[in-house]
Structures are given as C-alpha cells and as structure tokens.
Amino acid sequence: MAFNIGPSAPQLSKSLTSLVVDYGAVPRGESAKLLDSKVSLKVKDAAFLTILDSVLSSAGTSCRVECRGVKVMKLTLDLKDMKAGPLLDTLAKAGGVRLWVFPSKLVLAPENLLTVEEKKTAKLYGVLLSKENFPKGSGLDKVIQGVDILGVANTIISKDFNNTSWGDSFDGFAPIVRKPYDISAYPSQSARQGLAGPATLSASLQDMSFGDVLAFVAHSNGCELFLLPGSFLICDPNNIPANVKDQAVSAFSPASTKFNFGSNGSLDPSAKGS
Numbered sequence: 001m002a003f004n005i006g007p008s009a010p011q012l013s014k015s016l017t018s019l020v021v022d023y024g025a026v027p028r029g030e031s032a033k034l035l036d037s038k039v040s041l042k043v044k045d046a047a048f049l050t051i052l053d054s055v056l057s058s059a060g061t062s063c064r065v066e067c068r069g070v071k072v073m074k075l076t077l078d079l080k081d082m083k084a085g086p087l088l089d090t091l092a093k094a095g096g097v098r099l100w101v102f103p104s105k106l107v108l109a110p111e112n113l114l115t116v117e118e119k120k121t122a123k124l125y126g127v128l129l130s131k132e133n134f135p136k137g138s139g140l141d142k143v144i145q146g147v148d149i150l151g152v153a154n155t156i157i158s159k160d161f162n163n164t165s166w167g168d169s170f171d172g173f174a175p176i177v178r179k180p181y182d183i184s185a186y187p188s189q190s191a192r193q194g195l196a197g198p199a200t201l202s203a204s205l206q207d208m209s210f211g212d213v214l215a216f217v218a219h220s221n222g223c224e225l226f227l228l229p230g231s232f233l234i235c236d237p238n239n240i241p242a243n244v245k246d247q248a249v250s251a252f253s254p255a256s257t258k259f260n261f262g263s264n265g266s267l268d269p270s271a272k273g274s
Helices: 031-036 048-059 084-094 116-121 149-153 173-177 210-220
Strands: 002-005 019-022 038-046 064-067 074-083 098-101 105-109 156-165 183-185 200-209 224-228 231-235
Touching: 031 084, 031 098, 031 105, 038 048, 038 084, 048 064, 048 084, 074 084, 074 210, 084 098, 084 105, 084 200, 084 210, 149 210, 149 224, 149 231, 156 173, 156 210, 173 210, 200 210, 210 224, 210 231
Parallel strands: 064 105, 183 231
Antiparallel strands: 002 019, 019 064, 038 074, 074 200, 098 105, 156 200, 224 231
16 A cells, blocks of 8 residues: 655644555555445554555555545444445544535545635535435424424534544434434344454544434444434444334435546536535
8 A cells, every 4th residue: 555645744643634545456446336336353551553455455446535634533343344434424524524525536625725726616425314404204394292393413522532432433423413313223133243343443523414424424334323203223224123224314415425437537416415
C-alpha cells in the first residue's frame, strides 16, 4: 500500500491533515464499484489507516482515496460480507469527518476542507432522511405517542465513545437528545443470529445528527439503521422483523448510498436526489 502524504501532514498519532491513498494491490476503478463491494475484516483496537487498508484490500477493487482532517480514533470490528460504503462512512464519522463521493475518487474530510471545485460536484454519502426528503406515504412525518421520529433523528448531538462495547453504546443518549424516542436493537432472536460482533468503539462524534450517530453504532456491528413511525430499528437488513417489515424505511436517502455515474463523470439523472 503506497501512501503519498501531503507536505504539512503531522504525526499520525495526532491527526491526518492531508493524505492520498493509492492502493496498487487491486485494480483501480470507479468509486461506485468500491462502495458497493462486499468486504470482510477483523481488527482489534485498530487506527484509521489500518482499517482503511483492511477495507481496500478486502474489496477487490479500489479508487483514489483522499483523507483530510481525520481525528484520532480506534475501533475493534469483526464484520463479514458488509458493503464497503457503510463501513467507509463509519470510518469517516469515527474520524470526525464525512465521506464525499466523486466518480473516480472518495474524499474523507469535513466539508470546509473540500476545494471550491470539489464542492460543485461532491456527493455526500449517507444523507439522513428529514422532513424535506422522506418517502411520501411512509408515515415518518406522523407524531406517534409524542414522538416525531424525523425531528429526533435530525437533532444535533455530540457523543464520545471511550472503548465502548455494543451493550453500552446507547447509554447516555436520552439526556443529550432531550426528546422522546424508542430504539429497537436486534429486536428478535432471528435478527441477532451471527450479527452481534464484538465491536468496541473509541471515537468522538461532535455536532452530528442523532441518526448519524445511531448509524455509526449500527454499521460498526454489521447492521443498518431503519426509521419507523415513532421509533428507530437497528438490525440485519436481511432479517427485518416480520411485524415491522412493511413499515421500516432505510434511514438514508437511497440516492446518497447508491451512485450511478454516467460516461461523462456526472451523476446519471436516475440517481439524483437529496
């Protein structure tokens, strides 16, 4: 794995201000193919570069990856056949940045570190559903027993994870959110099978939507975050409980997790959306 590090990059023990990753061991291609690739990895107390290396080496395809302003983080993960997109998004959030998608590259950086030209074409991976982009007819805009799920999901919070296990990941949310909500995590035995990997999280998520923080926890354990009228659901997307399967909606706009770039490098009209 070859790293071309920018001239002002500090020691990696503090942060990454500028890093370009060229992974020569696998063919380079479109960013969309990398995001959709299935990966498996097992890491313990791993830092950013170790996890990124594991993702790219497991994916079987690659593209240019640029990293800017990534903060120190450590994760213990044991994931099988998970799409690279949600995993890279988790890695970005753990490092205090976001994942930006371009036709032939990915950028993990805060928005203020994108160039003027990049901001014209950058597509944010994982746009949380809100009152502006939720699927009509889903019922997510309804207030159920005092719970406005879209409002709760988009509440901005800060949350520190300090060697936090799955069982402790949800502790302390209620005082931060200050709104009613319900989380069903692994709500049935069938949904638990083979999923509860030994994820341990050490990261500081600052000024982030509550839904994005929940998705960070979900993806770290090989699951997805779904919204239901009045509640959240975290489970294996292939094992959604039958009693809520017709109501469960992915927490993110489909156009922000599935990309289809045309031959000219622009986003195809069919893939555009919030």
